[in-house]
Amino acid sequence: MAQRGIREYDAKRMLAAYLPEFSGGKFKLPEERALVTPARSIDEAASEHPWIKEKKLVVKPDQLFGKRGKHGLILLNADFDEAKRWIEERMNSVADITGVKGRLTHFLVEPYIEHDEEYYIAIKDDREEDHIYFSTAGGVDIEENWDKVITIDVPIDRDMDDMDIRAELSKQIPEDKLETMEAFVKALYRFYKELYYAMLELNPFTIVNGNEVIPLDTVAKLDDTAAFWMAKKWGDIEFPAPFGRDLTPEEKYIKELDEKSGASMKLTILNPKGRIWTMVAGGGASVIYTDTIVDLGYGNELANYGEYSGNPTTDETYEYAKTILDLMTREKDPRGKILIIGGGIANFTDVAKTFQGIIKALKEYKQKLQEHNVKIYVRRGGPNYQEGLRLMKELGKEIGIPIEVYGPEMHMTRIVKLALEGGEQ
Known part of the structure; x- marks a missing residue:
């Protein structure tokens, strides 16, 4: 499971859409919310949502950090002009959140x-059970009042x-x-499970x-390995x-590639000087x-995290592989570097087709790979994997790079x- 944070806007959007369903119509959430960004001003939001000029407002940053009230970053009970001025004063400004x-x-x-x-x-999820934490003492001081929180454990083999x-x-x-509260807790838990949340916190909430x-x-955090099946229910999720942490140019490029594709391509740079690089097919496998x-014990040497899946085209895997190889061959390591081209056993991704894109990139970077003393390990299974592995074996001989190739008989x-x-296999 890869737990990834989402915006408060998106969590509330999904709650408004699905909590009525999971509560049998007993509960509902307001539909009124808007997101203001550098590309979408509050005036533009108000033209789409007239209530913004009609009602008193709450405004706060929505960028995956907490304690906004304690940092003076929540505006309460404001009219439109106050909210507009408050946002304009802070938009694109630098904030210091606990360092x-x-x-x-x-x-x-x-x-x-x-x-x-x-x-x-x-x-919150755990290995053997989910934990539900509840208290009537909600608010910014919940941590100081943790003795007032009750815990309900839900084993993974039990129905709530x-x-x-x-x-x-x-x-x-x-x-x-x-x-009422019992019905709400059960409905929220159904929402959490059915939409593949990994963590969900409402603090505070009221009815x-x-x-x-x-x-x-x-x-909120989602299990992003469920992105394929949850695409329709999650909607346009970010x-x-x-x-x-601003995205690097390479991360932005892969993000843009991902957004234009029906497949999935993700890349996060953990340590650009790292010795160990991965090019993995599938979110779960990654x-x-x-x-x-x-x-x-090699976490501090791991350079990147990411995945490609959903049967990307040869051109898409070429661009993805080329980006990783470019990053990998910028700085040398006296011990050499390791590239793991891995994945599970694909359901419908044509292994040979995606490998062709990777092979094209490897050929282009032949000289740099040699200069950086790169060794490559390949493990893959799925449709047409035998042909893909054969191509990889031939590539090693062609470009003079050590490439060890294994099929699904080798455990991930x-x-x-x-x-x-x-060591030995």
């Missing part, structure tokens, strides 16, 4: 809603609907609100008019870079390869150990 500096570029605008009660709920959570909730919720859920602040490299984690530590 991390970054530029403010995205602001969430919502209606201001009067309320009396503030609750806390978070759902078969569990009695009322006894735990009754420790904090009065009898007249217990049924008004009996059934209208108002998440005042939301933090996985922003962490606050304070996590396994990365975890194995870290488990073997074993190829990593072989590449990093050598």
Whole structure:
């Protein structure tokens, strides 16, 4: 599982769209929210959403960092002119969030809603069970009030609907609100599971008019290995870079390539001077390869994280491979470098076709690969994989680069150990 943070705007958009369904129509969320960016001013947002000029507003940055209230980055109960002035003063300015500096570029605008009660709920995954944390003491001081948080554990082999959570909730919720809160917690958990969330926190949230859920602040992460099946339900989802970390030109290029393609291509540079580089097919496989490299004690030498999947074209894999090879051959390491071209057993990606793009890039970088003493390890399975592996074996002889080639008989984690530590198969 690759947990990736999403904007509060997107988490609330999905909650508004699907919580009614998962609650059997018992709960709803406001549909009114807008995102203001350097490319979309609050005036443009207001022309699309007239309520922005009609209602009191809440405005805050939406860039994957918390404690916004404590950093003076939340505007409450403001009219349109106040909100516009506040955003314009801060747009593209640099903020220091507990030592991390970054530029403010995205602001969430919502209606201001009067309320009396503030609750806390978070759902987080673990190896054997999910944990639901709940408290009636929601707000910015929840960490200081953690003794007031109750925990409900949901084993992975249990259905939430078969569990009695009322006894735990009754420790904090009065009898007249217990049924409503129990229904909400169960509905939110269904939403979390069915849409492949890895973490979801509403802090605080409130419920008004009996059934209208108002998440005042939301933090969420998705399991991005589910992106293929969840494409329709997630909609036009963005996985922003962490606050304070701007995308490199190469990361931007792959992001743009990904956005134009029906396939998936992702790239994150972890350590540009790293000795170990990966070119992995499949989101799940990329996590396994990365975890194995870290488990073997080579995390500080891992240069990149990413994946290509969804049957990309030969040209797309060529561009993806060329970008990685260019990065890999900028700085030398006296020990040489390692490139792992891996993946699981593909369902529908034509291995030979994608390998042709990678082979084209490897041929172009033949001299630089030799100069940097690069050794390549290949492990792949799936449609037409025998032809793909044959092409890779021939390439090694042609360009004079050591390339060890393995099929699905070689375990994914074993190829990593072989590449990093050598030894027998």
